[in-house]
Amino acid sequence: MKSKINDVKWIDIPKITDPRGNLAVVEKHTLPFAIKRVYYLYDVPSDASRGGHAHKKLLQVLVAVSGSFEVIIDDGEQRKKILLNKPNKALFIPNGIWREIENFSSGSVCLSLVSDEFSEVDYIRDYDDFLAYFEVKM
Amino acid sequence: MKSKINDVKWIDIPKITDPRGNLAVVEKHTLPFAIKRVYYLYDVPSDASRGGHAHKKLLQVLVAVSGSFEVIIDDGEQRKKILLNKPNKALFIPNGIWREIENFSSGSVCLSLVSDEFSEVDYIRDYDDFLAYFEVKM
Numbered sequence: 001m002k003s004k005i006n007d008v009k010w011i012d013i014p015k016i017t018d019p020r021g022n023l024a025v026v027e028k029h030t031l032p033f034a035i036k037r038v039y040y041l042y043d044v045p046s047d048a049s050r051g052g053h054a055h056k057k058l059l060q061v062l063v064a065v066s067g068s069f070e071v072i073i074d075d076g077e078q079r080k081k082i083l084l085n086k087p088n089k090a091l092f093i094p095n096g097i098w099r100e101i102e103n104f105s106s107g108s109v110c111l112s113l114v115s116d117e118f119s120e121v122d123y124i125r126d127y128d129d130f131l132a133y134f135e136v137k138m
Numbered sequence: 139m140k141s142k143i144n145d146v147k148w149i150d151i152p153k154i155t156d157p158r159g160n161l162a163v164v165e166k167h168t169l170p171f172a173i174k175r176v177y178y179l180y181d182v183p184s185d186a187s188r189g190g191h192a193h194k195k196l197l198q199v200l201v202a203v204s205g206s207f208e209v210i211i212d213d214g215e216q217r218k219k220i221l222l223n224k225p226n227k228a229l230f231i232p233n234g235i236w237r238e239i240e241n242f243s244s245g246s247v248c249l250s251l252v253s254d255e256f257s258e259v260d261y262i263r264d265y266d267d268f269l270a271y272f273e274v275k276m
Contacts, residue, residue, distance in 0.1 A: 021183065021188065021242070024180070027175050028174070035173055042203060045157070109203050
């Protein structure tokens, strides 16, 4: 079944608040998938834009562990822009959602936790291919 | 066998350099263990100190994904202070090493990837207990 932008959800990352700093912990049941790969984006120029792809199967969460950025999500029918700026708020993006990331604040860091090892065939990097693959009716 | 501070190693996180920002990727074979839990420390006051514990079995890497901090490692015989300030340099800390984290820069974020789910019995939170558990000869 094709994902819709309403399937993109916030996940609260449990946070241990402490005068010595806050600790956000992603454990077994925090995410709807087991973490197979971790990556993070840093030293991003404020005018840069990233993303512009969808995944056939991969599930992902994004977290602004430092600073802020905006995530554009698109299911082929609807498009929405979401501001990420809290280290304990993760954005869950299921497969079948086109996404772009932009408007990075200075010093921002985007942490990404995903459900699979890297596989180029899982990527759809062209928007028209995305619409065709998921048979979105125009 | 008891770990020594020389068993604490740098791991280069593969980095994809791009004018739109740098992407550091932790995949299957990047670390000497599978990632079971991810946590990150943020909003740390610059005068705070964290850590002060060892693990019986857990393996861990620490990364300064933003800013910098110092990690003190101690095997009961030797003690060493290590500055972390590069998002693509992870510090691997095996089990049996006492560690403390201090001297956080403003806005720093400490990302931690570990080999197991949380287990309080794996923690040793008292330095003398640490020496006794690993039978360090004084």
